[in-house]
Amino acid sequence: MLQEKSLPEGEDGFTTAQTAGHVEAAAGSPAMGVAGLSNSLSSPQSQDSEQTIENIKVYLHEKELWKKFHEAGTEMIITKAGRRMFPSYKVKVTGMNPKTKYILLIDIVPADDHRYKFCDNKWMVAGKAEPAMPGRLYVHPDSPATGAHWMRQLVSFQKLKLTNNHLDPFGHIILNSMHKYQPRLHIVKADENNAFGSKNTAFCTHVFSETAFISVTSYQNHKITQLKIENNPFAKGFRGSDDSDLRVARLQSKEYPVISKSIMRQRLVSSHPGQLPSKSDLNALHSSHQGLQHYQYENGAHMQFGAADAQDLPLNSFAAQRDSGLFYHCLKRRDDHYFRSPPPYDQQMLSPPYRNEVAPRDACMYSTSGAEIAGVSGVDDLPPPPPPLSCNMWTSVSPYTSYSVQTMETVPYQPFPTHFTTTTMMPRLPTIASQGSQPPSESHFSVYNQLSQSQVRDRVPSSSFQRERVHPSLCERKPPSPHINTANEFLYSQSFSLSRESSLQYHSGMGTVENWTDG
DNA sequence: TCACCTCCCACATTTGAATAGA
DNA sequence: ATCTATTCAAATGTGGGAGGTG
Numbered sequence: 366m367l368q369e370k371s372l373p374e375g376e377d378g379f380t381t382a383q384t385a386g387h388v389e390a391a392a393g394s395p396a397m398g399v400a401g402l403s404n405s406l407s408s409p410q411s412q413d414s415e416q417t418i419e420n421i422k423v424y425l426h427e428k429e430l431w432k433k434f435h436e437a438g439t440e441m442i443i444t445k446a447g448r449r450m451f452p453s454y455k456v457k458v459t460g461m462n463p464k465t466k467y468i469l470l471i472d473i474v475p476a477d478d479h480r481y482k483f484c485d486n487k488w489m490v491a492g493k494a495e496p497a498m499p500g501r502l503y504v505h506p507d508s509p510a511t512g513a514h515w516m517r518q519l520v521s522f523q524k525l526k527l528t529n530n531h532l533d534p535f536g537h538i539i540l541n542s543m544h545k546y547q548p549r550l551h552i553v554k555a556d557e558n559n560a561f562g563s564k565n566t567a568f569c570t571h572v573f574s575e576t577a578f579i580s581v582t583s584y585q586n587h588k589i590t591q592l593k594i595e596n597n598p599f600a601k602g603f604r605g606s607d608d609s610d611l612r613v614a615r616l617q618s619k620e621y622p623v624i625s626k627s628i629m630r631q632r633l634v635s636s637h638p639g640q641l642p643s644k645s646d647l648n649a650l651h652s653s654h655q656g657l658q659h660y661q662y663e664n665g666a667h668m669q670f671g672a673a674d675a676q677d678l679p680l681n682s683f684a685a686q687r688d689s690g691l692f693y694h695c696l697k698r699r700d701d702h703y704f705r706s707p708p709p710y711d712q713q714m715l716s717p718p719y720r721n722e723v724a725p726r727d728a729c730m731y732s733t734s735g736a737e738i739a740g741v742s743g744v745d746d747l748p749p750p751p752p753p754l755s756c757n758m759w760t761s762v763s764p765y766t767s768y769s770v771q772t773m774e775t776v777p778y779q780p781f782p783t784h785f786t787t788t789t790m791m792p793r794l795p796t797i798a799s800q801g802s803q804p805p806s807e808s809h810f811s812v813y814n815q816l817s818q819s820q821v822r823d824r825v826p827s828s829s830f831q832r833e834r835v836h837p838s839l840c841e842r843k844p845p846s847p848h849i850n851t852a853n854e855f856l857y858s859q860s861f862s863l864s865r866e867s868s869l870q871y872h873s874g875m876g877t878v879e880n881w882t883d884g
Numbered sequence: 885t886c887a888c889c890t891c892c893c894a895c896a897t898t899t900g901a902a903t904a905g906a
Numbered sequence: 907a908t909c910t911a912t913t914c915a916a917a918t919g920t921g922g923g924a925g926g927t928g
Contacts, residue, residue, distance in 0.1 A: 442921085445890070449919070482887080529889085542888075582889050583921085590921070599919040602895035 417462075418554055418567040426455035426519055430596060431575040437588040438488055439578035441546075447526030447537040451597045454522040454548060454576060461512025461552075468508040468553040469515065471522055472500065473538050476545035476577060483585030491543065498531060498539035509555040527580065540580045547577045 425431060430452050431439075442448045454471060461467060475497055482491035503525045507514065528537040540546055553568040584590040594603045 451920090583923095594921070597920065598897055599895095600921060601897075603921055604896095 418552065418569050420460040421458060421552055421569055422460045423550060423552070423571040424457040424459070425573045425576070426457060427452050428575065431573070434589065434592055435575040435577070437592060438586055439576075440581045440584055440586060440589045441527055441578045442584065443527045443529040443540050443542060443580045443582060445528060445530045445533075447528045447530075447533070447535055449523060449526055450548075450578075451593055454525065454550070455519050456522075456550060456571075457519055458512075458515045458552070461516055463511060463513035463516070465512050466509040466555045467512060467515060468551075468555045469505040469520060470508065470551050470553070471503045471505075471525060471548055472551065473527075473540065473546045473548045474500075476547050479545065480541075481543050481545060481579055486586070488579060488585075494544055495541040498541060501536065501538045503538060529580070529582065542580050542582050545577065545579050547572060547574070 434452065441450050458469075475494060478494045479490045480492045480494050481488045483489075503522060505520060505522060506524075507520075526535070526537040527540050528535070529540060529542050530537075531539060533539055550571040550573075551568055552571070584593070594600045
């Protein structure tokens with residue numbers, strides 16, 4: 366159970382991402398047109414219910430904290446073993462049908478095709494991005510659950526972990542360091558009566574621009590470091606032992622980041638060997654710190670999405686273009702035997718080494734790997750899927766439309782435009798053309814449960830664990846709890862997978878597009 | 885030389901089992 | 907016997923920093 370135990374008082378602490386036609390700018394965010402987010406489609410299902418998926422509202426918890434980070438240029442540590450996000454992604458959901466089942470999941474998509482570097486206290490473009498990692502989804506471990514369940518409490522994705530290990534066996538979301546990413550929340554209607562995967566299946570996507578971040582292996586911006594130390598309970602050990610330095614820092618927090626004692630010690634010892642830092646030293650340190658950055662907010666980002674026909678979707682974002690695994694849901698009936706299936710579910714989930722594990726209810730990951738994903742026809746080597754296979758397009762929503770592909774060396778960090786939401790039905794697509802040559806990934810469609818580090822370490826020789834990359838096949842996956850099994854099986858049975866979106870569609874939405882190749 | 889990454893560390897919180905008390 | 911509160915240790919999550927790598 367990852368949900369928070371208490372609901373927040375009121376909704377003050379939340380940023381709202383609303384469904385079609387109700388998109389609002391986040392309070393405090395620069396004015397912008399979150400344009401084109403509306404989706405006038407109404408699901409046939411929804412006509413039977415007053416609470417349609419379009420009515421779902423999502424509020425970002427700890428909006429103010431996210432904004433603090435966002436304004437400084439959020440960085441998220443990624444490690445080989447996986448690192449949690451902080452602030453963690455928590456939302457309050459309203460407007461669901463209490464009896465309908467929903468699946469909540471998160472993906473993290475590239476924001477642009479840049480690699481960044483932190484130079485002169487600013488994030489600058491440092492070149493072209495690395496090829497996208499295999500797309501993975503973090504499905505909330507409670508999924509699927511009723512609307513009443515989701516609305517009862519905060520929905521927390523705090524156990525989501527980020528890694529830079531391309532062969533990550535834990536199911537963590539794989540990212541490239543020094544790249545910019547945007548998390549997205551998807552809510553999929555999963556009512557059994559709704560025949561998920563049918564043309565009636567509805568879902569919506571919620572994006573909070575303030576949750577965008579740059580992935581790093583160590584913090585670059587001292588202000589971010591201090592915000593983490595200040596706000597993350599686990600980092601309390603890096604706070605000053607008394608309140609004085611924090612208090613001093615807080616007094617100046619508008620202009621100067623908080624300097625922890627450890628940092629102060631480190632800096633002052635080098636400049637004043639043998640001397641204890643004085644208060645004036647501290648103040649001088651604060652005064653001389655130049656960690657603050659001023660980012661330009663881009664207004665007028667233009668969003669268009671949510672068309673009934675996926676082929677009409679204007680894929681006007683870089684993320685939409687390059688997001689290798691996240692734009693199509695290829696849905697099939699369980700008994701579609703010709704489905705280009707991933708390894709059988711029982712092979713994935715019940716390989717001998719971990720059959721005996723009693724899995725806590727934990728998050729599961731879905732690895733999506735581009736063109737070769739179930740039923741998605743790659744342009745080069747894959748035959749078109751048989752007609753009964755329905756490949757549905759994941760709504761191509763993206764907050765990154767304001768990014769043009771730039772090659773200049775001095776592109777400032779640009780926070781995303783404010784959050785937006787889209788809802789749509791999952792349209793059917795006969796085939797999906799894949800763009801570029803995505804290198805084969807570790808699996809067609811892998812279902813992971815997150816394993817703790819120790820769990821894997823226990824099963825993998827420590828030497829290999831510590832010194833070598835652990836191949837997924839060597840790493841046991843514990844069987845999911847019955848509840849997770851249900852979710853997994855549900856998703857799996859419905860071929861809930863994602864794939865590359867069509868470059869043509871992207872091109873149709875953008876005036877100028879660089880060909881994106883992963884090579 | 886430099887930017888970036890990996891590993892290990894100390895310190896803190898979180899979690900869950902064991903125990904005590906009502 | 908059951909429930910609740912408390913205690914404690916293990917697991918887990920942090921950023922820092924030394925050293926490695928390309």
